Amino acid sequence: MEKSVSVEYKSYGVRWYILGIYSIFAASEACVFNTWGPLAQSAKTGFGWSDAAVAWIPNIQIISGMVSLPMAYPVLQKFGFRSTVVFWGAGVHALGIILRCVSLDPTILLVTSLICSALNGWTAAMIEGTLTTLSARWFPAGERTTATGISIGVQMAGLIPPSLIFPRIVTDPGMSITEENGSEEIKNNIKSEVSYILYGEAVLSCLLFVIMLLYFPSHPPSPPSASAKADRYNFFQGIKQIFTQPKNIIAGLAFASVTVPLMWIAVVNQNLNPLGMNQVETGYIGTFIITASFLMNIINSGILSIVACH
Template sequence: MEADREPLLKDDKSTVYDSIYPNQAIVINTSNNTSDDDILKDIGDKVVHETKLYKRRWYILVVFSLIAFAQGGIWNTWGPIAEASEEAFGWTDGDIALFANWGPIAYLIATFPLAWIIDVKGLRPACVISTFLVAAGAGVRCITDNPDYISWTVNIGQLLNGLAGPVAMGGPPVLSALWFPANERTTATAINLVFNNLGLGVSFIIGPYFVPDKPDKSNTTTFNTSTTDNQSIWYNISQINEARIHKERAEIMKLMYWECGLAVLVFLLVLVYFPNKPKLPPSISASAERVDFKSGVKQLFRNGKFWLIGLTYGVSLGVYGRWQSVLDVILKPHNISEEQAGWLGFYSLLAGCIVTLAIARFADVFSKHMRLFLLFLYVGAAGSLVWFTFLIQGTIPNSQIQLYASIIIFCMMIGSTSPLYFEMACEASYPVAEGVTNLVLTLLNNIVV
């Protein structure tokens, strides 16, 4: 964690760490009067004071954000088109829920291996592996639309996509620490998280766009056609229309091809240029060497402050994420169509993205008040969720405007807490590497899911 910022959960002490750059040692002083001049101590004939902010850091941020965008959007493919895909392939709501569940299941498998890769090998190998998994998962889903086999290909594809989740969700603070100075770190982390949410939001729009709502089966109409033999043949259009099913399958496969193309593009961007870290650190304290992976994991599991932060984050964001992924299914009994649910999910996530960036920027400027920001966000989220519950239960007169408003405010408030939690977790666990800290933090989220 940056030495020139006041810790959120602090103990007054100074500790000397080795540097990842030659002939340096770093003194991390958590007192209020620390400055960069206090940080560096000479341990050899030469001390390197030079730091540099690279303009390319914004390109690296965009590429990494696209990883989160693609992974999140592809993971959330099936919720927004649940009704059409259930008819096309004979699935149930349970099948749709399983597709979403592969994300947290795979997260449990991949968290510690990817944390080790980030800590020991660097961010680039982890990103190459993750983008390959996302592209491979999207490609597997394109193999067939045969109902006898597509359940297998979709489940495998969702599993592969989920294995990339730890880097997409837990990697942003690592990138921020490597490339950005202290006064931009929370904002950079928030931008990454915003792109992950945008991927989810866009999936609510793109899915129903490619796979529109099917006709209402409740409207049963019959008509009579006479043959040349004057025999009457009655057709009941309430029966499942085979031509419509074939059309739905074709539309779903078209969506699969587009998502696969996006995943392959992101994989190529990472493969072409995505360095492990800059040649020079963005700040002096950013060059401090973190403890090794094994020691870091041990320290993390003994750190009570981290677990207080992690459990609060995991319970609240985990429940929110699962609720969000099946929003279409939740609203189906209340006469909300797939298209309406899609736009509702999009507006909710878009509002959350805007507030997330604003809160993150305030947190960079007013770092002493993060807990106050969290309290404000949770009070707003709780109030809007109570409002939503009363509307659904009929306690207060239901209206579509109120339903939209309650969901949008809830998503906006609860979704904006993530970058604050990441920053607090990094400070509470320092000098454990950011990759280990935040991948374990987001693991708690996925355990709850």
């Protein structure tokens, strides 16, 4: 008769550090996504870009993320959780932002910004593909929904600095050009002010990569619950379940409908500037949308965690 092997289930306090650094990394990805939208008028004046060029920067990330998402699970299966997050996620994220700092020449910066967006789209796919794995490996069943909600909420909060702070750092040409203050001087000011943002984001992304490189284990020494070690669906089985079960399709459509107004913040300045609203004012609108989404996400996650325990 075989002896049963007892497994000790334990929750470690370090799980909150792992969730915290992961969430800040996700927020950095969101911040890069929203860099140019709130500064559309400054980008057009300072670098001579068109409305279409500014809009295509976040568009490229969305397209890249959609294309990359199906590859997230195979990458996770082949390289493991740590390598997927640290190297394929944070490493690629930092690489894209560093490339964007190569030159402030308008043409070069536009190209590197598009490349950065494409790499950031890949990063977003790695984040979306590993979030539930983090929750399952590090948190007991009663905390997983909350942990997932916190990470998504912090990622949403990463959209706030570009909307609320960046328009206060970079000159708004519509509010600044006067007879004493010529357009050429404004262009130079805008380029200089934008460089502070680009370099700041690069420093943050590299710092996060180094921190995660030093300590970001794949799993705790002991699992937090039995389900943490349970077998997961095969990737293709999961895809089949998504598209063959009505409840999954409805949930997907509901999520997609929510992201439409949230993604509008990337072009809100371009849409409302013709109505006389400046970058600071449209930034307030974006901030309100993001803050409401962040709070509702945290509240809903907490409610679901409570309900799941009953």
